[in-house]
Amino acid sequence: MTERLTRAQQRERTVQRLLDSAEELFAERGIHQTSLDQIAAAAGLTKGAVYANFGGKKDLIAALLQRKLDDDEPVPERPSLRSWIDTLADSYESNVPRPETRRFAMAFVELWLFGMRDEGHRGALRDWLRAVREHHAREVRALGDDLPLPAAETAALLMALDIGIGLQFMTDPEAVPAHTYTRGVEALLGVRRAGGSVPR
Amino acid sequence: MTERLTRAQQRERTVQRLLDSAEELFAERGIHQTSLDQIAAAAGLTKGAVYANFGGKKDLIAALLQRKLDDDEPVPERPSLRSWIDTLADSYESNVPRPETRRFAMAFVELWLFGMRDEGHRGALRDWLRAVREHHAREVRALGDDLPLPAAETAALLMALDIGIGLQFMTDPEAVPAHTYTRGVEALLGVRRAGGSVPR
DNA sequence: GTATTTGGATACCAATGAGTATCTGAATAC
């Protein structure tokens, strides 16, 4: 039943398991309300495994931040403005109800707070956000150059909408109808809706 | 030197002092990394004062959230679209460098996370965000009714920009030029800048 | 003035959690 694994494989597997458990628990309960024992237990291990693979709690958090930085996003294509917005909207609406999305958002906020306070982790946080922004900017540039704002600024604004609408939606779903995000994206990209009214 | 205070006054004063200290420490170090001893000490008191005035740590947090809910914002006037945007932009740019602003933002995020996880505090968090949104909506309505989106949605989007740009700026000031927020607001309100380029 | 209430201080407790020291069994080296 149990596969025979080489040492390096075994090690890598436990590292990833620990990081997975940590990310989930950090999102659920918060970084400082999560003990190393809990993280290890959730991964089917003990605290010994944590100290065998990480320098301590802070180091584990750093590794988590780093792992997020490392997994690269899918490559953008070259769609029309309209279809890109539709894709974005669909993706937003299909992601919103998934528990995974909530977890990701909570973990993001946890890591943001942690990075804001810990000088040593600040850099990783900054790089991560830059990478996401850069990814958005590339997508925006692929849309053409007749947009109202420079791609870099548009990217920052799109990300702001994502974060800001997300926070509000999570707190109070009814207060932020699903199409609000889409309307915001359209406005930022300079798209005028046909007719003054608000369809859909 | 010391004023003679009635009991109720004394009590109210210590309550406010404790809340002030708590808010500052929560912003600086985080809710769960701040002990009641630290809060009390920062207010020149001891833990006894906390338990004499609050049910416990959670209750103190609830009171903090409640106090935020209670202090009402200044009343909006009825300016032109352009002047309102300028006011908003000026206010943004003058607030951004103030340490107070950072503290408020960090405290907000702390309270948001706490409220998201604690069912009992969720309501206060929701009400608080609703109040801010409603305030924005009133301002937006005062601008007239020829805006691209309904006031309620515009309000949510403006708040999203505020939060989202703020988070990014705090992490990486150079990455988000000051005018980005203003450009975003203009876009949401349907203002076209004269000339396709980006002046200032 | 005396009695009583009570805001707040002090001393304590039990629980928790990060970090350490030590040990063990399986994987590698030879």
Place this chain on the structure above:
DNA sequence: GTATTCAGATACTCATTGGTATCCAAATAC
């Protein structure tokens, strides 16, 4: 096959912290 290494388990420690019990002195009641 034997020796060695090392990932991970186990069993501590020591500091911290929320909460409680008790006490005191100033403010109120009469």
